[in-house]
Amino acid sequence: MSDPIIQLTGIHAAYRHGRQRVTALDGVDLTVEHGEIFGLLGPNGAGKTTLLSILEGLLRPDRGRVTLDGIDVLAAPAEAKRRLGIQLQRSALIDDLTVAELVHLYSSLYEVEMSKAQVDELLARFDLADKVRSFARRLSGGQQQRLALALAVANDPPIVLLDEPTSALDPRARRAMWDIIRRLHTEGRTILLTTHAMEEAEALCSRVAIIDRGQIVACDTPAALIDQIDVRPILKAVIEVPLDRVAPLPGVRAARYTGQHLEVETAEPQVTLAALHQLAAEHGRRVGDVAIRPPNLEDVFLKLTGRSLG
Numbered sequence: 078m079s080d081p082i083i084q085l086t087g088i089h090a091a092y093r094h095g096r097q098r099v100t101a102l103d104g105v106d107l108t109v110e111h112g113e114i115f116g117l118l119g120p121n122g123a124g125k126t127t128l129l130s131i132l133e134g135l136l137r138p139d140r141g142r143v144t145l146d147g148i149d150v151l152a153a154p155a156e157a158k159r160r161l162g163i164q165l166q167r168s169a170l171i172d173d174l175t176v177a178e179l180v181h182l183y184s185s186l187y188e189v190e191m192s193k194a195q196v197d198e199l200l201a202r203f204d205l206a207d208k209v210r211s212f213a214r215r216l217s218g219g220q221q222q223r224l225a226l227a228l229a230v231a232n233d234p235p236i237v238l239l240d241e242p243t244s245a246l247d248p249r250a251r252r253a254m255w256d257i258i259r260r261l262h263t264e265g266r267t268i269l270l271t272t273h274a275m276e277e278a279e280a281l282c283s284r285v286a287i288i289d290r291g292q293i294v295a296c297d298t299p300a301a302l303i304d305q306i307d308v309r310p311i312l313k314a315v316i317e318v319p320l321d322r323v324a325p326l327p328g329v330r331a332a333r334y335t336g337q338h339l340e341v342e343t344a345e346p347q348v349t350l351a352a353l354h355q356l357a358a359e360h361g362r363r364v365g366d367v368a369i370r371p372p373n374l375e376d377v378f379l380k381l382t383g384r385s386l387g
Contacts, residue, residue, distance in 0.1 A: 079111060080144075080147060081108035081109055081110055081111075082109055082110065082111045082145070082146050082235070082236060082267050083107070083108065083109035083115075083132065083144075083145055083236065083267070083269060084107070084108050084109075084142075084143070084144045085105055085106065085107045085108075085128070085131070085132075085141065085142070085143050086106055086141055086142045086143075087104055087105075087106065087140060087141040087142065088102050088104070088105040088106075088107075088128070088131060088138050088140070088141035088142075088143065089102060089103060089104060089105075089138060089139045089140040089141055090102040090124075090127055090131065090136065090138045090139055090291075091139060092127075100291050101124050101127040101291055102124045102127055102128060102131075102138070102291045102292075103290070103291040103292050104292065105124070105128065105141070105288075105291070105292065105293055106293065107128075107286055107293060107296070109267060109269055110267075111267055112262075112265060112266075112267055113267055113268070113283050113284060114258070114259075114262050114268045114270070114281050114282050114283055115267075115268065115269045115270070115282060115283070115284050115285070115286070116269075116270055116271075116272060116277075116278040116281065116282035116284070116285040116286070117129075117269065117270070117271045117272070117285075117286050117288055118271075118272060118273065118275065118278045118285050118286065118287050118288070118374060118378070119271075119273060119287060119288040119289055119378075120273050120289070120384075120385075121273060123288045123289050123290065123291070124288050124290070124291040124292075125240070125271035125273075125288060126240055126271065127291075128271075128288070129238055129240050129269075129271060131143060131150070132145065132150065132161075132238060132269075133158070133161065133163055133238065134150055134154035134157060134158055137151065138151075145157045145160050145161065145236060146160045146235060146236065148160065159187065159232070159234075160234055160235055160236050161234050161236050161237075161238060162229035162230045162231075162232065162234035162236070162237040162238070162266075163229055163237075163238045163240075164222075164225045164226050164228075164229040164237070164238070164239045164240065164242055165225070165240050170213040170214075170221060170224065170225070171213060172212060172213050172214035173212060173213075173214075174212070174213060175209070175210050175211060175212055175213075176200065176205060176208045176209055176210070176211055176212075176213065176216075176224060177193075177196050177200070177209045177210065179213060179224065179228060180196045180199060180200065180227065180228065180231055181196065183228040183231050183232075184231040184232060187231070187232035189231065189232050189233075191231065196209070197209065199227055199230075199231065200227060202227070202257075202260070203223045203224070203226060203227040203257060204223060204253070204257075205220065205223055205224060205227065208220060208224075217250075218245055218246060218250065219246055219247075219249075219250030219253065219254070222242065222243070222245075222246060222250070222254060223253075223254065223257060226239075226242070226254075226257060226258075226261075230261065230266075234266070235265075235266060235267060236266065236267045236268075236269070237261060237266050237267070237268045237269070238269050238270075239258070239268065239269070239270035239271070240270075240271050241271055241272060241273070242254060242258065242270060242272075243255070243272075243274070243277060244272075244274075251277075255277070255280055255281060258270070258281060259281070270282070275373050275374035275375040275378070276373075278299060278374055279299045279373060279374060282299065283298065284296065284297060284298055285297070285298070285299055285302065285374065287302070287374075287377065287378055287381060289378070289381070289382045294381050294382065295377070295381055299374055302374065302377050303371075303372050303373070303374070303376070303377055306372075306376075306377045306380045306381065308342060308372035308376045308377065308380060309330055309342050309343055309344045309372065310342070310343060310346050310369055310370065310371060310372065311340050311341065311342055311343075311369070311370050311371075311372060311376065312340070312341040312342075312343050312346050312349055312350060312353070312367070312368075312369050313338050313339070313340050313341075313366075313367070313368045313369070313370060314338065314339050314341075314350075314353065314364050314365065314366060314367045314368070315337055315338055315339070315364070315365040315366040316339050316353065316357050316362055316363070316364045316365065317360075317362055318339075318353075318356055318357060318360050318362060320332050320333070320334070322356055323339065323341060323353070323356070326341075326349055326352040326353060326356065327345060327348050327349060327352055328343040328344045328345030328346070328348050328349040328352075329341055329342070329343050329349055330342045330343060330344060333379075335385070338366070341353070342372075342376070346369045350364075350367065350369075
């Protein structure tokens with residue numbers, strides 16, 4: 078069996094916030110295998126971006142070892158960077174260059190010379206064939222994200238790092254980006270993406286690591302994580318009743334409000350729903366917008382950490 082293409086061992090990292098020393102990563106061990114789409118799932122501030130910065134060679138950890146495709150990132154950062162394509166959470170594109178000029182610029186930074194035909198082929202893969210002569214500032218948000226991803230693979234890297242690749246996109250543009258990420262994967266690339274959207278992790282990733290307060294608290298396939306944590310179906314409804322009156326209802330294992338919705342983890346959804354209707358009537362309320370959904374990674378995160386991903 079080949080060695081992991083990405084390996085972090087005993088990574089510690091901290092930063093200064095005024096006079097305070099804040100731990101960003103606290104003994105992180107992580108491996109990503111060749112050809113995976115691997116998700117790093119956690120809320121803002123959990124340590125996701127710090128971890129990517131270390132992989133990218135932009136930040137040196139206080140302790141630990143990092144290898145990319147067998148290359149020690151700390152000992153040979155320039156060589157390691159050649160194995161990477163990187164899309165940052167916010168890409169600062171040069172507004173007054175055309176899309177084609179940006180591809181030539183970024184590829185040249187990796188000492189890669191691309192012909193016009195190669196540029197055209199790359200942009201076509203990212204649905205930007207008709208934007209070759211457009212200035213970056215004229216692109217929509219989704220088009221800018223697709224261009225950033227095209228620039229990330231202009232040097233044909235085996236590993237692609239994506240930091241919150243769809244965070245600012247509407248649902249349609251988000252799903253278009255998912256299709257492109259899947260396409261990159263079918264080309265044989267290994268993809269590591271950070272996200273705090275459980276739907277994205279479940280849709281794309283073969284394995285997920287959940288990170289919280291700088292530590293990996295779980296790592297497995299999305300389905301295995303849900304099975305291991307033993308989360309029951311979630312009854313979701315719009316209703317205003319005290320949580321302490323919901324908790325004793327039959328079948329209820331946990332209850333919480335998320336925005337205007339009551340979410341109840343229950344072993345017996347229909348029995349719980351009938352009891353909830355009765356409780357609502359006692360308070361002169363009605364139960365609306367009822368839905369029963371299977372457990373997901375956000376429920377797993379809540380179970381493991383006691384707080385939501387948002």
